[in-house]
Amino acid sequence: xxxxxxxxxxxxxxxxxxxxxxxxxxxxxxxxxxxxxxxxxxxxxxxxxxxxxxxxxxxxxxxxxxxxxxxxxxxxxxxxxxxxxxxxxxxxxxxxxxxxxxxxxxxxxxxxxxxxxxxxxxxxxxxxxxxxxxxxxxxxxxxxxxxxxxxxxxxxxxxxxxxxxxxxxxxxxxxxxxxxxxxxxxxxxxxxxxxxxxxxxxxxxxxxxxxxxxxxxxxxxxxxxxxxxxxxxxxxxxxxxxxxxxxxxxxxxxxxxxxxxxxxxxxxxxxxxxxxxxxxxxxxxxxxxxxxxxxxxxxxxxxxxxxxxxxxxxxxxxxxxxxxxxxxxxxxxxxxxxxxxxxxxxxxxxxxxxxxxxxxxxxxxxxxxxxxxxxxxxxxxxxxxxxxxxxxxxxxxxxxxxxxxxxxxxxxxxxxxxxxxxxxxxxxxxxxxxxxxxxxxxxxxxxxxxxxxxxxxxxxxxxxxxxxxxxxxxxxxxxxxxxxxxxxxxxxxxxxxxxxxxxxxxxxxxxxxxxxxxxxxxx
Amino acid sequence: xxxxxxxxxxxxxxxxxxxxxxxxxxxxxxxxxxxxxxxxxxxxxxxxxxxxxxxxxxxxxxxxxxxxxxxxxxxxxxxxxxxxxxxxxxxxxxxxxxxxxxxxxxxxxxxxxxxxxxxxxxxxxxxxxxxxxxxxxxxxxxxxxxxxxxxxxxxxxxxxxxxxxxxxxxxxxxxxxxxxxxxxxxxxxxxxxxxxxxxxxxxxxxxxxxxxxxxxxxxxxxxxxxxxxxxxxxxxxxxxxxxxxxxxxxxxxxxxxxxx
Numbered sequence: 001x002x003x004x005x006x007x008x009x010x011x012x013x014x015x016x017x018x019x020x021x022x023x024x025x026x027x028x029x030x031x032x033x034x035x036x037x038x039x040x041x042x043x044x045x046x047x048x049x050x051x052x053x054x055x056x057x058x059x060x061x062x063x064x065x066x067x068x069x070x071x072x073x074x075x076x077x078x079x080x081x082x083x084x085x086x087x088x089x090x091x092x093x094x095x096x097x098x099x100x101x102x103x104x105x106x107x108x109x110x111x112x113x114x115x116x117x118x119x120x121x122x123x124x125x126x127x128x129x130x131x132x133x134x135x136x137x138x139x140x141x142x143x144x145x146x147x148x149x150x151x152x153x154x155x156x157x158x159x160x161x162x163x164x165x166x167x168x169x170x171x172x173x174x175x176x177x178x179x180x181x182x183x184x185x186x187x188x189x190x191x192x193x194x195x196x197x198x199x200x201x202x203x204x205x206x207x208x209x210x211x212x213x214x215x216x217x218x219x220x221x222x223x224x225x226x227x228x229x230x231x232x233x234x235x236x237x238x239x240x241x242x243x244x245x246x247x248x249x250x251x252x253x254x255x256x257x258x259x260x261x262x263x264x265x266x267x268x269x270x271x272x273x274x275x276x277x278x279x280x281x282x283x284x285x286x287x288x289x290x291x292x293x294x295x296x297x298x299x300x301x302x303x304x305x306x307x308x309x310x311x312x313x314x315x316x317x318x319x320x321x322x323x324x325x326x327x328x329x330x331x332x333x334x335x336x337x338x339x340x341x342x343x344x345x346x347x348x349x350x351x352x353x354x355x356x357x358x359x360x361x362x363x364x365x366x367x368x369x370x371x372x373x374x375x376x377x378x379x380x381x382x383x384x385x386x387x388x389x390x391x392x393x394x395x396x397x398x399x400x401x402x403x404x405x406x407x408x409x410x411x412x413x414x415x416x417x418x419x420x421x422x423x424x425x426x427x428x429x430x431x432x433x434x435x436x437x438x439x440x441x442x443x444x445x446x447x448x449x450x451x452x453x454x455x456x457x458x459x460x461x462x463x464x465x466x467x468x469x470x471x472x473x474x475x476x477x478x479x480x481x482x483x484x485x486x487x488x489x490x491x492x493x494x495x496x497x498x499x500x501x502x503x504x505x506x507x508x509x510x511x512x513x514x515x516x517x518x519x520x521x522x523x
Numbered sequence: 524x525x526x527x528x529x530x531x532x533x534x535x536x537x538x539x540x541x542x543x544x545x546x547x548x549x550x551x552x553x554x555x556x557x558x559x560x561x562x563x564x565x566x567x568x569x570x571x572x573x574x575x576x577x578x579x580x581x582x583x584x585x586x587x588x589x590x591x592x593x594x595x596x597x598x599x600x601x602x603x604x605x606x607x608x609x610x611x612x613x614x615x616x617x618x619x620x621x622x623x624x625x626x627x628x629x630x631x632x633x634x635x636x637x638x639x640x641x642x643x644x645x646x647x648x649x650x651x652x653x654x655x656x657x658x659x660x661x662x663x664x665x666x667x668x669x670x671x672x673x674x675x676x677x678x679x680x681x682x683x684x685x686x687x688x689x690x691x692x693x694x695x696x697x698x699x700x701x702x703x704x705x706x707x708x709x710x711x712x713x714x715x716x717x718x719x720x721x722x723x724x725x726x727x728x729x730x731x732x733x734x735x736x737x738x739x740x741x742x743x744x745x746x747x748x749x750x751x752x753x754x755x756x757x758x759x760x761x762x763x764x765x766x767x768x769x770x771x772x773x774x775x776x777x778x779x780x781x782x783x
Contacts (some may be wrong), residue, residue, distance in 0.1 A: 029704075044719075051723050074573060313722050319717060324707035331703065335605060426703035427594045427601075434710045442718040 010347070012490035016346045016355035016451035023329075024359045024389055030325050035322035036368050041371035041405075042378065044314035049307065069389035070271040071238055072298055073144035079476070080258075080392055082162045083143040084276030084293025087136065087227030090258050092187065098135050098220040099184045101200060102152050103177040103415050107131050107226050107237040110275050118234035120276045126235075129155030130296070130482055131226040131238030133289060134186045138193055139211070139218050141223070143265045149223065149295070150194035151184045153238070156301075160184070160194035162209035164297055167480055170196040170206040175239075190214045200243065220246060221259070222289035222376040224278070230482045232277035234292065242286040256323045266293060271389075294408070297478040300490045306391045306474045307379035309490065311372060312519040313404060315469070318371070319412045322364045323433035327415030329360050331426045339523050349518045353421065357414050357511065361375040369406030376401065393474045400496060404471025407500055411468065412437050418510030422517055440464035441453035458486070458493045465506050470499025527568055527616055527625035535599060535629050544595040548685075553644035554587030559583050560620035563677035578674045578746040581649020581667050585741070588641055589688045593709045596630050597691035601702040609783050619778045627679045627771065631686050638685035640689075642678050680743030680760055687760070687767045688713070691736060694770025696765045698777050713737045729740050729753045736766045 025031060073082040092098070102349035107127035134151030158170030158181055160426055176179055182197035195207040222244065226237035258314070261280040265272065275290035333339040346352050376398060390520045393401075415437065420429040440460045460466050469482040473492040477485050486492040492499060535541050560580060574616030603609040616622050639691050649667040658664040669675050695712075696705035716735030720728050731754040732738040749756060 048722055051727065083771070218701075313715075313719055316718060317711070320707055320711045328626050328703045426701075427598050427706050430703055430706040430710065431590055433592050434714065435587065438710075438714060439587070442714075442721060 020355040027315040037318040038371040040317040043315035045375035048380040080298035082294040084272040086291030087218040088261045089221035092220045100241045103180045104240045127154040131237035133224040148192035160206040169209035170296040172222040223291045226290040228293035236275040236292040238290040299483045301448035322413035323416040325430040327420040330420040334424045361410040364410035365406035369408030372402045372405035415507040416515040421514035440466040467499040468503030470494045548591040552584035552641035555587040556584030556645040557648040563656040577610040579744045593692040596689040597705045599698040604700045614643045634689040638682040690767040694774040697774035
């Protein structure tokens with residue numbers, strides 16, 4: 001018996017779904033509005049993407065300014081990386097080991113005004129937490145190459161890192177004269193292993209990395225680099241090494257010209273802001289290496305533009321359209337008295353509401369997703385044509401943005417349907433819909449003023465339906481970079497799925513109250 | 524005309540929605556202003572530390588309250604279309620423009636009264652709350668006071684602004700004839716251009732802020748750094764007046780030539 005009850009319930013729902021779909025599609029104005037909403041998404045994405053023109057200056061002379069974006073290297077996985085440092089390289093043929101003792105790590109921090117190009121003329125002493133110096137093995141000195149490195153850092157102890165994103169911790173504590181650190185990298189085939197030691201005799205393995213397609217001849221050597229501080233000041237680090245030894249092959253001193261000091265990526269065309277130029281000094285098996293830059297994932301400092309950022313305004317416009325459609329889908333039934341016929345035909349009111357949710361949700365999703373799928377490649381094309389830098393987004397992130405745009409529009413339409421069921425009046429529903437679902441998106445810098453906007457905007461994008469726009473966030477964050485991941489720098493405060501969940505909660509509350517009232521009230 | 528005014532006044536007065544919406548407009552405006560004033564913390568010497576405009580901040584609730592005013596004005600005409608009352612109105616008063624003018628006069632009068640109360644409430648809340656937000660005399664900010672010329676202009680301007688928003692909304696609703704569609708259009712027209720302006724830069728942004736009804740109209744609230752505004756205060760209110768006049772002109776024509 002249960003089966004037949006269930007199947008008749010299902011049958012009733014399917015009939016209601018078909019009825020609601022017929023009502024929805026046969027209002028020509030709504031269909032036109034849906035198509036128009038999609039067009040608005042594409043149009044405004046195009047306009048917004050087209051309005052972005054980047055340029056940079058290689059010196060403070062305005063004549064040196066060119067359009068386009070400075071070079072941002074791509075790492076082995078296609079991700080945007082910073083790869084800017086001083087490297088004193090030595091060839092290593094086949095398997096082998098490089099060992100060194102690092103006795104000091106000091107640095108300088110740019111102390112001049114933020115709008116001036118950093119120079120060594122105005123600095124204060126200091127070493128940033130992610131200043132790095134140590135041993136590095138790489139198949140190529142080209143920026144963005146694969147690598148494995150063991151390093152001492154300014155404030156994060158000894159680290160073994162590979163390919164920009166992988167990180168393992170070694171001995172803690174800063175480098176002091178009294179507490180030097182011994183570092184070692186060993187290559188066995190494609191496996192690189194990092195060791196550290198306090199005395200050069202007892203070695204502790206930190207971790208190992210597998211670099212694929214590693215050629216027989218690789219470069220090993222000493223490096224130093226120092227990233228921009230959290231506050232945005234360029235820095236420089238100097239490390240002193242001794243007991244430097246490469247085994248097998250030429251040990252220090254027996255192969256003249258075996259060591260080659262070079263700047264990797266330090267240049268005016270590189271996006272990374274550096275302080276001073278790298279240098280190195282050698283005496284027997286001791287080296288002093290000075291460098292500036294970073295070997296880490298790139299942050300929005302590289303130009304935080306993504307094609308999906310351009311979707312924002314078009315989506316807001318589409319959301320207003322869908323608020324009106326979602327509202328009218330229920331309020332016109334009340335206005336015309338059609339609701340009584342609807343409930344007479346489908347006495348289970350929950351089924352009617354569910355059918356309406358499915359219909360308006362699918363409509364909203366289709367509009368948002370289809371338009372985003374068309375608009376994103378268009379925006380990418382336009383931005384590339386303008387010479388803008390596009391932060392790389394994998395296929396998964398792109399699909400997530402497209403589906404997320406659809407979900408954002410759909411959920412807002414569903415919420416409007418819920419509010420419309422509660423209020424049964426068009427004007428109040430649309431007023432509430434726009435105030436709750438649209439205004440928080442841009443309340444902040446424009447309305448509240450510049451001072452409080454940072455934190456207020458962050459909270460609005462956490463707890464109001466504006467959180468749903470987190471689905472447009474593509475920029476990766478990294479614990480290996482000290483950087484303000486703020487709204488102003490293009491980072492949404494919530495991850496995409498969490499933002500969508502906040503919006504879901506609003507829609508769910510509206511629907512829950514709507515269902516409760518629908519069952520309780522007279523039609 | 525007197526009869527038309529009386530007829531429209533009776534219709535408007537006897538709708539339960541009218542008084543509630545007027546009350547809501549006042550409460551929403553003052554509450555939003557008070558909430559934002561309470562949430563503001565200006566750190567002296569911080570970014571934009573001396574560029575705050577206490578009067579504008581005190582009147583910020585108008586940004587939200589205008590939505591309620593817009594809905595009130597939309598409903599005044601769209602509900603007549605929804606119920607079919609419009610046929611009766613036009614049968615009783617065949618000069619259709621007179622009907623529209625009478626509606627406009629009534630709506631504007633009610634809005635101006637509510638707007639005066641709301642603006643006064645905003646200024647009082649700003650005077651009480653803003654000093655504790657860091658906008659006090661110790662940091663070079665005077666108390667919000669109506670005796671201060673630019674503040675008086677901002678207050679009077681805000682009242683007129685809300686009146687013009689009501690006229691613009693009435694015009695749009697007379698053209699669109701549907702509550703939901705008109706509300707969507709009016710709110711979109713008010714709130715979308717400021718958002719778009721934030722996303723574009725340079726002269727495009729400036730032009731957008733000069734012609735958008737909300738951005739231009741609210742220039743009337745600025746009391747400091749008026750030289751750097753995209754549009755001077757009274758000119759900005761003039762832009763909004765032009766929007767309202769345009770909407771009323773088109774709606775008057777449409778009302779005359781269309782079938783009801």
